[in-house]
Amino acid sequence: MAQDSAVFSAQAERIKTGKGFIAALDQSGGSTPKALKLYGVEEDSYSGDTEMYGEIHAMRSRIILAPDFTSDKVLGAILFERTMRAEINGTPTAALLWEDRGVVPFLKIDKGLEDEADGVQLMKPMPDLEALLADAVGFGIFGTKERSVVHHANATGIAAVVAQQFDVAKRVVAAGLVPIIEPEVNIHSETKAEAEEMLRDEILKHLDALEDGQDVMLKLSIPTQANVYDVLADHPKVLRVVALSGGYSTDDACAKLSHNRKMIASFSRALTEGLSKQQSEDEFNTALGGNIDKIYQASL
Template sequence: MGQDAATFAKQVDQMRTGAGFIAALDQSGGSTPKALRLYGVTEDMYDGEDAMFGEIHEMRSRIITAPDFTNAKVIGAILFERTMRGEVEGRPTPQALWDVRGIVPFLKIDKGLEDKANGVQLMKPIPGVEETLKEAAEFGIFGTKERSVIHEANPEGIKAIVAQQFELGMTVLAAGLVPILEPEVDINSATKAEAEALLKAEIKAHLDQLAEGQDVMLKLTIPTEDGLYDDLADHPRVIRVVALSGGYSTDEACERLARQPKMIASFSRALAEGLTKQLSDAEFNAALAANIDKIYKASA
């Protein structure tokens, strides 16, 4: 499969200028049972890991095939590895997204977080990352997402987290994909605003070192100071700055995001809020359409 240059250029343009948001459909091993519980599927309703992942894939397929899940409002979607390798309506999921819906596919590549040190949680090592990136490119994946977490305004910790994000980003760029760097700031941090100021300075220093063509995306917590990341969004090496919902309710996340002129949403929990397996297709599609509309308006 893979990407040809014309498709890649079209996808870059959609990410850079498209109106809409990025759907995060990438809950992985640890967060899957929680995502399923919210979807109305409890642990006693499936037996074992394969059945659990079967249930979450059915949920994602239901979202992807819903009438309002198109590039009119959703410009990209982040997938979990199993979802990338799975199928939706008889096609590999990345093709079902791009060829049918016009939605740019991304892949979550991080393998979870290290224990907290210096006020942050770095990413765990990612064994075989080059092979995963090669496989992703063959599936027609456009870019990747990699998450780490900042809990407090610790300069040493934030320096380490940004350095790790950009190091992995260079590996992704070398594989011909576009990285979404995600150093999340915990919304409950007592030093959130201070951490964000440190984070912004570190990111800017690394962006200034990138060569032409080494373009990245950033996925950041909605900042305490409105417009804080506007000049990162304007940096020549940044395709787009997207916002994570970070545990805010859909309404609060959308209300905060609407005050950020140069950020668009990349929400997971907020997108799926109120969606359950027990809903009829008509009810499910209506609830999803309402969530999509709300997040789209906050991103616009």
């Protein structure tokens, strides 16, 4: 099934020029228990993966259906594969996001990280990637996100991370989707600023080598030196540069992001900070609305 070209064009224009941020609702199996614990759901309150994923889907559904989670401030949302395949109120999640909320749907496609080598963690193999991308197109997904991690300013490791990211990105583009390339720099790295400059330069080489029609997005840690990624945001092959919160609190992440004029947010933990399953609908919507507003303002 091919993408609807008119819908795809409208989504691309929204991502490229719209005001707002991209919500990251893509916690995977490894990070789901921690996300649920922060949401007030302890591990002893569910049994097995099915119940765990049911709890996280209920949390994500509650966020997506909240009155402030609309195109007024949210440009896109990154989904976990199970969330893409699930429904909210009888409607496939991606369809509800776009048709009901005006929010562009993305899909997390990586399968986790390899052990650290040369100061980085590469992505694990994705043997079924083409099948997953075909399913994503069928569900109305606009783009994908794939994450690797840079821990140290190691030229060999950073070159390997960026090369792998762009190899995957080209497969995503070939499937008709827009890839978000995410080589996260560990915010606790003692060589964070140096690593970010090396990463910027390596990404630039690969961007310059892309062919016509191979447009990408970038998701990067908020840099130590503000605006160090402006040259990437200005590149003709880049639709948008978005920032991950990387473990900063909502307030810290927003404060740091606000100094970077050409990055918008794509926060996960910072978006859900202070939310709890035990909250009333009014309490939940007020807390989420406050986070959405802070992140939106920092993305302007």
